[in-house]
Amino acid sequence: MxxxxxxxxxxxxxxxxAGNQFWALIYVLIIFTGVSVAVIAMNWIExxxxxxxxxxxxxxxxxxxxxxxxxxxxxKLMLKEDIIPAAxxxxxxxxxxxxxxxxAFTVYTVIPFGPSQAVSDMNIGILFxxxxxxxGVLGIVVAGWASNSHYPLIGALRSSAQMVSxxxxxxxxxxxxxxxxxxxxxxxxxxxxxxxxxxQQQQGVWFIFKFFPLGFIAFVIxxxxxxxxxxxxxFDMAEAESELTAGYHTEYSGLRWxxxxxxxxxxxxxxxxxxxxxxxxxxxxxxxxxxxxxAWDFIFSLFPGLTFxxxxxxxxxxxxxxxAHSFFKIQxxxxxxxxxxxxxxxxxxxxxxxxxxxADASLAxxxxxxxxxxxxxxxxxxxxxxxxxxxxxxxxxxRFDQLMRIGWKVxxxxxxxxxxxTAIVGVIVS
Amino acid sequence: MNPGMxxxxxxxxxxxxxxxxxxxxxxxxxxxxxxxxxxxxxxxxALALIVTLLAVAxxxxxxxxxxxxxxxxxxxxxxxxxLFLFVIMLVNIERSSKERRFNRMWPVGLxxxxxxxxxxxxxxxxxxxxxxxxxMSLPESSNTQQIATMLYGEAGRMGQYTFAFEIASLxxxxxxxxxxxxxxxxx
Numbered sequence: 001m002x003x004x005x006x007x008x009x010x011x012x013x014x015x016x017x018a019g020n021q022f023w024a025l026i027y028v029l030i031i032f033t034g035v036s037v038a039v040i041a042m043n044w045i046e047x048x049x050x051x052x053x054x055x056x057x058x059x060x061x062x063x064x065x066x067x068x069x070x071x072x073x074x075x076k077l078m079l080k081e082d083i084i085p086a087a088x089x090x091x092x093x094x095x096x097x098x099x100x101x102x103x104a105f106t107v108y109t110v111i112p113f114g115p116s117q118a119v120s121d122m123n124i125g126i127l128f129x130x131x132x133x134x135x136g137v138l139g140i141v142v143a144g145w146a147s148n149s150h151y152p153l154i155g156a157l158r159s160s161a162q163m164v165s166x167x168x169x170x171x172x173x174x175x176x177x178x179x180x181x182x183x184x185x186x187x188x189x190x191x192x193x194x195x196x197x198x199x200q201q202q203q204g205v206w207f208i209f210k211f212f213p214l215g216f217i218a219f220v221i222x223x224x225x226x227x228x229x230x231x232x233x234x235f236d237m238a239e240a241e242s243e244l245t246a247g248y249h250t251e252y253s254g255l256r257w258x259x260x261x262x263x264x265x266x267x268x269x270x271x272x273x274x275x276x277x278x279x280x281x282x283x284x285x286x287x288x289x290x291x292x293x294x295a296w297d298f299i300f301s302l303f304p305g306l307t308f309x310x311x312x313x314x315x316x317x318x319x320x321x322x323x324a325h326s327f328f329k330i331q332x333x334x335x336x337x338x339x340x341x342x343x344x345x346x347x348x349x350x351x352x353x354x355x356x357x358x359a360d361a362s363l364a365x366x367x368x369x370x371x372x373x374x375x376x377x378x379x380x381x382x383x384x385x386x387x388x389x390x391x392x393x394x395x396x397x398x399r400f401d402q403l404m405r406i407g408w409k410v411x412x413x414x415x416x417x418x419x420x421x422t423a424i425v426g427v428i429v430s
Numbered sequence: 431m432n433p434g435m436x437x438x439x440x441x442x443x444x445x446x447x448x449x450x451x452x453x454x455x456x457x458x459x460x461x462x463x464x465x466x467x468x469x470x471x472x473x474x475x476a477l478a479l480i481v482t483l484l485a486v487a488x489x490x491x492x493x494x495x496x497x498x499x500x501x502x503x504x505x506x507x508x509x510x511x512x513l514f515l516f517v518i519m520l521v522n523i524e525r526s527s528k529e530r531r532f533n534r535m536w537p538v539g540l541x542x543x544x545x546x547x548x549x550x551x552x553x554x555x556x557x558x559x560x561x562x563x564x565x566m567s568l569p570e571s572s573n574t575q576q577i578a579t580m581l582y583g584e585a586g587r588m589g590q591y592t593f594a595f596e597i598a599s600l601x602x603x604x605x606x607x608x609x610x611x612x613x614x615x616x617x
Contacts, residue, residue, distance in 0.1 A: 092473065123573055127500035134508030138480065141515050145473055153519065160516045164509065188575050 014194075016109075016120020027119045031108050039265040043070045046389050053393035064318060064335040080254035085147060088251065092146035097256050100139025100263035106132045107270040112194045114283045114373030125193035126174060129274055130167075133229070136267055137163040140231070140238060140248045143260070147251035155247030158400060159238035162228055165404060166235075169411035170225035173218040176419045177278040180207050180215065183426055197282030204289035208279040211429075214422050219279040221415045223384075226271040228407070230264065233392035237400055272384035273377075280380050283373035298357045301368055304375040305350035308342050315339030452492060459485035472518045476511060483507045497574045 015023035044059070044067065051058025059066025084093055110125045112118040122128055137160055144156020181199035182189030190196060200206055207215045228235040239247030249260045276282060285300045316339045322332045349371060356368030398406070462482030469475045483506045490499035583589030 089471075089473070092477070095477075122496060124496045124500040127497070127504065131500055131503035131508055134504060134512075137508075137512055138515070141512060141519075142473070142477065145515070145519050157516065157519060160512050164512055164516075167509070191574055 014118045014121050040070045049389045064331045077258040082254040085251050087148045089146040096139050096143035097259035100136050101259050103136040104263040104266035110193050111273045113377050121194045124191050126191045144248040151244045151250045152248045155238045155244050165407040166225040166228040169415045172415035172419050173222040176218045176422045177207050179422050180210050193277050200281050206281040211425050217418050230268045234395040234397050272381045276380040283377045285376045301353040301372050305346050308346035312339050312342035455485045455488040476514050480511050
């Protein structure tokens with residue numbers, strides 16, 4: 001058994017490529033857990049960050065600085081009565097959240113957290129991602145219809161129109177990035193997610209900086225379209241609470257409602273991963289081609305440990321700043337334990353970075369590499385997740401006709417133009 | 431990487447393209463197709479149609495045609511079916527579900543379906559030589575590139591299907607223009 005685990009940790013290919021179903025399953029479970037934890041964390045961060053944007057404190061009561069609030073919320077949602085309206089279409093009402101959830105989580109099979117840190121690498125990776133994430137809208141549409149109520153139906157109609165419109169611009173932006181992968185000697189590009197990152201590695205440039213500003217414009221179009229795709233503010237027409245109560249999930253409650261939320265956040269992470277993979281170099285660390293000496297490798301591999309170290313430090317500062325009243329004693333102990341846990345993780349990561357600094361094929365070195373890949377990928381995705389919150393706090397919601405106008409009359413022509421110009425420049429350069 | 435280390439990891443199990451999955455996907459497609467024509471509620475029919483389309487996409491995957499499978503999911507399941515649902519939601523379900531489903535046109539439809547099936551069977555039996563006796567196996571890793579070569583050709587040379595492909599794209603363009611002109615009275 002240890003041999004088996006070791007052989008996996010030393011592998012250089014994805015479980016899908018190796019045809020190993022057991023490890024693929026382990027991977028799926030790890031990713032599922034990771035994404036669920038990320039969604040919980042995102043829930044807390046969003047509430048806190050939004051509150052601070054609006055000069056409020058946000059959740060403060062459940063746990064220190066409301067750290068346990070998401071767990072309390074989850075518990076509440078699970079215990080809450082699950083109401084199905086009498087006039088609703090029972091089966092479709094029941095199945096709608098599952099469609100969205102399935103679509104959001106299926107996408108994760110091809111997301112490359114590293115050159116071998118993915119469930120599988122498909123030849124059609126990006127196509128698969130776009131296709132499956134576009135299935136998510138079916139869940140929303142069907143939920144709105146099955147509720148048999150006016151607000152959800154309007155929300156669903158808006159959502160479907162919006163998704164169909166923004167998918168076009170999104171696809172064209174993606175194609176222009178895929179076109180850039182073909183700028184090599186052979187002249188053949190790739191649709192595989194891992195292949196796209198490797199193309200950026202070979203060309204020594206993240207596609208956001210390639211043919212500046214062409215890559216950048218395509219990236220901006222994608223990052224606008226992906227907000228519309230995930231129904232987030234300022235494009236959250238499907239659940240515009242000032243107009244439609246709660247849009248497509250007005251009639252949902254309890255666990256079923258929380259499945260919608262889970263699907264929404266999972267889809268947000270998924271589209272952010274597409275953007276990171278296509279334009280921001282995926283798992284590559286910053287300046288991978290400029291500062292490529294082993295010393296730099298070592299310095300950058302310290303980052304995961306240092307990140308957790310600084311989180312631990314923040315938590316410890318929180319411990320010292322807790323009110324001295326005996327009422328806060330338990331919270332204080334809890335936060336101290338949490339900080340100690342973070343510090344332990346930090347020390348572990350630093351130890352791995354130091355032991356695995358030699359670039360040979362030892363297990364520690366491989367492990368160190370893997371941690372680096374996942375760390376940089378997750379960090380880039382985390383930036384996008386923060387941007388989602390920032391957008392929501394900053395911009396007012398668009399009107400529906402404005403939304404359509406932006407989609408069809410602004411984003412679509414620009415993305416078409418970028419595609420054509422990228423192709424021309426590519427032909428001239430190569 | 432030393433190969434010994436990888437061996438245990440690589441000793442994977444049998445490939446997924448087994449008869450079991452073929453029968454499962456075919457069964458799903460057929461059941462979905464039957465539900466499409468028997469459900470009274472149009473939205474239920476549309477959902478069944480989505481199941482069928484996804485099952486067909488799975489069959490394409492089993493035939494080592496991942497690109498076609500991906501396009502099937504994007505275009506049909508993700509695009510066309512969303513528009514279908516969009517339109518169906520605007521229809522008055524209450525009224526349409528009370529209407530008689532199988533009106534007197536159904537013998538004609540049945541005859542047409544039987545004729546089509548006879549055509550397929552006879553084409554398969556008579557023209558057996560035209561069909562490859564086994565599956566054409568493009569390597570999975572370069573499937574998309576091979577399709578591109580067939581459609582667009584290699585450098586300086588027209589592909590096998592370039593002409594047909596361009597004609598088809600022109601047809602689609604005409605259809606798009608037609609749709610725009612028909613819906614917009616003033617241009």
